[in-house]
Amino acid sequence: MGDMREPLRELIECGLPQALEVMGERWSFMILRASFNGLKHFEEFLSELGIARNILSNRLAKLVEHGILKREPCEDDRRKIEYRLTEKGFDLLPAMLALRQWGQKYGTEMTENPVLVDERDRLPIGPVSILGHDGRILSHQDLWLVKREDLGKRADGSIASPSDALHAGDVVDLDSAKKAAAG
Amino acid sequence: MGDMREPLRELIECGLPQALEVMGERWSFMILRASFNGLKHFEEFLSELGIARNILSNRLAKLVEHGILKREPCEDDRRKIEYRLTEKGFDLLPAMLALRQWGQKYGTEMTENPVLVDERDRLPIGPVSILGHDGRILSHQDLWLVKREDLGKRADGSIASPSDALHAGDVVDLDSAKKAAAG
DNA sequence: CCATTAGGTTTCAGGTTGCAACTAAAAACT
DNA sequence: AGTTTTTAGTTGCAACCTGAAACCTAATGG
Structure with missing residues (x-):
């Protein structure tokens, strides 16, 4: 009875739900992107994103609350408030770029300008x-899910069947899925 | 007057909004993750995710519509329907993992089990x-935004000031932002 | 034939989004 | 000083979206 929710826990105990708590909300990623692009002030976000005032206010507050942005009053003009990325916010860059690149790959073609480059070679x-x-570099073909205690153990030929594994929680993840995608 | 929306276009013409059109909706990423984990059937998603029936139905339809999942009836049991990842769906793996890793880094600590490994060394x-x-490997410190026509041009010492650039659209992106984060 | 399973749809209460109008405080102009 | 503008919000209200529970339909299984 205590382990009733075993398979559920497996899916819930992972960083995704926590990440989505903030970043899953509408506009959060767009605001983040604007921040990456150097926008700092309420009215800047407002006019660049085309978001409603109340929603922007709410989202900014949530992003600040979660430590992704920091909110500090401007010194030179005390009406203004600067919203700037924290280190935690910057750490979302890979996620944002991955999403962006995916959208670019499958969306209507567009030549992005300006282009994000490596500052060393400007490429x-x-x-x-x-x-x-x-x-x-790994593709989804190269990935596998393994029980924590089996880390590093290489396959010697005998591997539990994928369908068994799915319920046993052993070798679960992409095995059946990648076969399916291949077919 | 024709170029009134220049700065807006800059922010909108990028893959992000397109990606968020599907993946920005609540549950989309959780369903994707379940798919990666090998779940295929409606009732499986339902019980593992704890999502409402109608919402699941709606989300699955949208994911299929956008070519992220494919919907095919089972041959052996024609009540059942299999939802499987397409190649386009698999291509979301980096985005999902980046989000997941970020959530894991900053969320309440948790030892994920099973663990996603490289199938070669099982690490x-x-x-x-x-x-x-x-x-x-680049950090946000190493990134720069450059006009498409300036690609490859290395800085010789004279670079437009970041604040000018923000409005001119030249060297825009992370310059000011990273200085801000450093301070 | 009857019960069960799988995958939905319908209904309806409650929450979220978005537009427009309003506020409050700090500059900026006259 | 007094008025206007700018900045960053809040409030009110209609439209839309979410979620729980009940209902529906087709295919199995006994």
């Missing part, structure tokens, strides 16, 4: 990537 | 990363 950045332990 | 994957043209 466009590559796709946001999943890296292995050794730095190799 | 946990690294953080989702922004790569430069040369494969180097």
Whole structure:
């Protein structure tokens, strides 16, 4: 009876719901993007994003509350308030760019301008990537879900069948899914 | 007068809004994650996610409509329907993982189990990363926004001031923002 | 035939979004 | 000083979206 919610917990105990609590709300990512682009003031966000005043107010407050933006009054003009990214906010950059690149890949074609570049060579950045332990770029084909206690154990030929694994919670994740995608 | 919406276009013409059209809706990412984990059937999603029936129905339809999932009737049991990830759906993996990792980094600590690993060495994957043209891992410190026609032009010492650039659309993005975060 | 399962749709209360109008405080102009 | 403008909000209200529960329909299974 205590473990009734085992499979549910598996899905809920992960960073996603926590991330979505803030960033799942409408406009949050657009505001973040605007922040990345250097916008700092209420009226700037308002006119650039085309968001409603009350919603913007609410979203900014939530982003501040979650430590993604910091809210500080301007010194030179005390009507103005600056909303600036925190380190926690900057850490959302990979997620935002991955989403952006995906949208760009499958959306109506558009030549983005300005372009996000590596400041060293001033050449466009590559796709946001999943890296292995050794730095190799991984595709979904290369991924596997393994029980924590089985980390590092290589497959010797005998692997539980994917359908069993799905319920046993052993080798679960992308096995069946990638076969399905291949077919 | 024709270019009145210049700065607005700059923010809107990017993959983000297109990505958010589907993935910005509540539950979309959670359903995607469940799909990655091998769930395929309506009632599976229903019980694992704790979502309402009507919403699930609506979300699945939207994900199918946008080509992220494909909906096909089961052959062996024609009541059942399989929802499986398309290639377009799999391409959301970096975005989902980046979000997940961010949530994990800043949320209440939790030891994820099972763990997502590189199937070769069965070791946990690294953080989702922004790569430069040369494969180097970039932080937000290393990024720059440049006009499309200035690609590859290295800075010789004379760079327009960031505040000017913000309005001119030249070197816009993270310059001021990263200075702000540093301070 | 009858019960059950799978995948929905309908209904309706309650919450969220968005537009427009209003406020309050700090500059800026006259 | 007095008026206007700018900045960052709040409030009120209609339209839309969400979620829980009940209902519907087709396919299995006994």
